[in-house]
Amino acid sequence: MYLQIHQTSEEASQAVADLIIHRIRAFSPTQYRKFVLGLPTGGTPVRAYEILAERCEAGDISFEHVISINLDEYVGLPPTHEQSYVQFMEKHFDIPPSQTHILPGIPITPTPNAMAIPSSSGGQDNNSPLEAHQASCAAYEALITSLGGINLLFMGIGANGHIGFNEPGSSFASRTRVVALNEGTRDANSRFFDDKSKVPTHALSMGLGTILDAEEIVVLAMGSNKGDAIQRAVEEGINHMCPASVLQQHARVTIVADGLASSKLKEETKDYLGSSQSLYSGAGLLNDSTHHQNRIKANLANGTTLAHVSHDNDFVVVVEDRSADENAGERGKPVITLLAKGDIQYESSEDGDDPHCLPGL
Numbered sequence: 001m002y003l004q005i006h007q008t009s010e011e012a013s014q015a016v017a018d019l020i021i022h023r024i025r026a027f028s029p030t031q032y033r034k035f036v037l038g039l040p041t042g043g044t045p046v047r048a049y050e051i052l053a054e055r056c057e058a059g060d061i062s063f064e065h066v067i068s069i070n071l072d073e074y075v076g077l078p079p080t081h082e083q084s085y086v087q088f089m090e091k092h093f094d095i096p097p098s099q100t101h102i103l104p105g106i107p108i109t110p111t112p113n114a115m116a117i118p119s120s121s122g123g124q125d126n127n128s129p130l131e132a133h134q135a136s137c138a139a140y141e142a143l144i145t146s147l148g149g150i151n152l153l154f155m156g157i158g159a160n161g162h163i164g165f166n167e168p169g170s171s172f173a174s175r176t177r178v179v180a181l182n183e184g185t186r187d188a189n190s191r192f193f194d195d196k197s198k199v200p201t202h203a204l205s206m207g208l209g210t211i212l213d214a215e216e217i218v219v220l221a222m223g224s225n226k227g228d229a230i231q232r233a234v235e236e237g238i239n240h241m242c243p244a245s246v247l248q249q250h251a252r253v254t255i256v257a258d259g260l261a262s263s264k265l266k267e268e269t270k271d272y273l274g275s276s277q278s279l280y281s282g283a284g285l286l287n288d289s290t291h292h293q294n295r296i297k298a299n300l301a302n303g304t305t306l307a308h309v310s311h312d313n314d315f316v317v318v319v320e321d322r323s324a325d326e327n328a329g330e331r332g333k334p335v336i337t338l339l340a341k342g343d344i345q346y347e348s349s350e351d352g353d354d355p356h357c358l359p360g361l
């Protein structure tokens with residue numbers, strides 16, 4: 001997990017837009033090899049979407065060979081409803097409808113009384129609204145598979161730690177499905193509706209398992225109301241009562257937060273997870289989505305200095321080096337973490353010229 005903290009929400013939005021542009025460019029999508037971009041709704045992504053539109057207008061990036069696929073949609077809202085995520089995307093994200101995929105809030109083949117969500121004990125006949133929604137969800141999963149998976153999934157985070165509409169308690173193995181919305185989430189989203197009674201009670205959402213299958217994930221969090229969720233997701237144990245905490249298990253996640261959303265994180269967390277930010281600048285390894293980083297840890301004796309590091313990789317980052325800490329003691333052996341594509345050769349001052357090789361993983 002990497003953490004990028006920006007002072008303002010504007011800078012955070014800019015950083016996410018930059019990352020998306022970077023990844024699409026590095027992928028070089030073509031008509032035959034499309035880039036699949038997972039996208040969120042809500043207040044958080046709006047500025048990033050504006051920046052992407054500006055950069056598209058300026059010719060910095062093209063979405064011609066990008067397929068977008070949305071995380072979720074409210075159950076019961078037709079695509080014409082102004083609060084449907086279909087309308088949201090049309091308003092905020094400029095990509096031809098033929099390249100956009102959004103879960104249908106009303107099943108595409110309408111069934112009688114499609115607005116109703118049956119109780120868990122009922123509605124098991126073949127034409128029930130629930131079954132129609134379930135069929136849409138299964139089709140969405142099949143669609144993602146047929147697209148070759150999601151290359152980059154951009155997400156926001158709910159104040160209760162939800163991602164997509166996976167509310168606290170969601171299974172980490174969950175796939176795209178019908179979900180009941182938490183009252184807190186309905187309260188939060190009532191700002192987009194005339195009043196809370198108009199906020200749907202259910203949604204369709206990619207599951208946590210679906211999200212974890214994405215090749216790379218970037219989460220944008222802005223504002224003080226996201227502070228607790230970010231702290232729990234990043235610093236506390238993986239717990240299904242904070243669905244975003246499952247992202248700790250994903251190999252390639254970047255949390256981009258503004259000062260307020262990151263204000264509850266410990267300084268050491270910011271130092272450690274933030275120290276890999278340089279991975280994203282320049283022509284680094286992670287710019288190329290076909291390569292995966294190697295993370296190599298070496299425990300060295302106190303006082304060891306790396307006399308020479310050679311590698312055939314794009315770069316090496318020393319994340320933590322406590323060799324200068326005289327009081328470190330046995331527990332404080334210097335720990336270096338080298339991030340690189342392949343094997344790393346090094347010599348240490350202890351062993352003269354004997355080269356060591358840390359094999360790539």
Ligand code: GLP
Nearest residue numbers: 040041042043044156157158164
């Ligand atoms: C919404 C969406 C999520 C979004 C989250 C935060 O309900 N389903 O995808 O990330 O809640 O919303 P906001 O960005 O408005 O704070």
